[in-house]
Amino acid sequence: MKKTMVAVLLVASMGQAMAADNSARQRLDAFFTKVNSLSGNFTQRVYDKKGAVIQNSSGLLYLSRPGRFRWVYMNPEPQEIVSDGKNVWIYDEELEQVTIKPVGSAVSATPAAVLTRKDPPAARFHVKQLPSKGGQDWFQLVPKQANRDFRSIEMGLDANGNLRRMVMRDQLGQRTDLSLNMKNNVPISGGTFYFQAPKGTDVIGRAQ
Template sequence: MLRRTLLTILPVLALPLLLPARAGAQSPRGATASGPVPPREQGPLLARAEAYLNGITTLKARFLQLAQNGGSAEGTAFIARPGRMRFEYDPPEPLLLVASDNQFLYYDRELKQPSVVPVGSTPLGLLLRREIRFGGDVEVMEVTRNGGFLGITLRRRDNPAEGQLTLVFSEQPMELRQWLVVDGQGRQTRVTLSTIETGMPLERRLFTFNDPRFFEEERNR
C-alpha cells in the first residue's frame, strides 16, 4: 500500500521528503526557526545563506526524516552540486532516491521498480541549481530567527501550488541543518541533518542511474 501511494504522488511531491516510513524515532528539538524577520533586515541574512549554499560542492550527512503521520526513516544523504543528490535509506527501508541529469529517480529495491520525474517538479530541486539565488523565480515567503537558527521559506513563483520549502540553518557556524516541505495539500515532512561533512570527493557512480550497470549493482545488494 505504501509503495502504491508513493508511485501515484511522485510527480508532484519532493521525493526525498515525503515518504512516510517506519515509526519510532523522536522529533528533533531546537531546530525549528520561528519569529519573523522584518523585510528591511532580511537582505544580509539571505545573502549569507546564498553564499553558504553556493559554496557547497559536495556534502555527506546522516538524515532523520519525519512525516506528518509520525512515520520516520533514517539514512545517509549525498549532495554533489550542481545537479546531483542521493538519499540512501537504512534497512529495512528498501528505498533509494537519486537526482542526476535533471531527473529524480525513485527506486524500490524489493520491487526492483524505478520511477523517474523531472527535478524541476520537486521543491528540493532548488538546492541543486548551479547558482542558488533567493529571488527571480524563487519567492521568499518568510525569514525567521530563533535560538541561533535561521529559517527561510521559499516557493516557486510560477508554481505556488507545488508547495513550500523551508530551509533551516544554524547561524554560528552557518550550516544547513534541516528542511521542511509543505505540499499543496498541506502535508508536512521534515528532514534533519547530522554528522555533516563537506568538500569530500564523491564517486560519480553514486549518481549515474542512467547507466544500466547502476541497477545491476542495486539488485546485487
C-alpha cells in the same frame, strides 16, 4: 540628555539587527551559490494535514550541484533514489525493482528539487526572513511561479551557513520535515550518482 541617549541606543540596536539580518541572508545566498556538494545523514518526518505523523525515515545523502544526488533510505525500509542530472533511478530493494524516470518529473515535489539547484533563491522564490529559533536563522521560500507540488519551503541555517532543517508544505496540506547533519564542499566520486541495478532486478524505463 537621557532622551538623547535612549534614541542613540535605539538607533544602534536597529543597525545591529539590520546587519544581522543582512548577514543571515548572505549565508542563505552563499549556501545556494557557493556550496558545490553536501554529504551526511538525515532524518525525515512526513505529517498529514491534521499534523499526525504518517512516515518516519532516516538515511544518508550525497549531493553534487547542479542536479546530482544519491538519497539512501535505510529505515524503515531500504530504498535508494539516485540522479545523474538527467535520469533518476528509484530502487526498492524489497521489491527487487528499479524505476527510471527523467529527473524533472521524478523529483519536482521533493527536497532534492530545491537542494540540487545552484542559483540565488531570489531567482525562483519570494524570500522572507522568519524569526530565529533553535540557534538557527530561518527563511520562508515561496515559488514565484505557481507550483502544483509544493506551496512553501522553510529553511533553517546555523551561524556557519550550514543547512540544518528544511520544511516543505505541499498543496494537499502535508508537511515534510527534514533534519540534516551535513558537511559542505566535500569530494564525492562521480560514480556515486550512477545506479547499477543488481542482478535479477526488474528494470522499468530506460536511461536517457
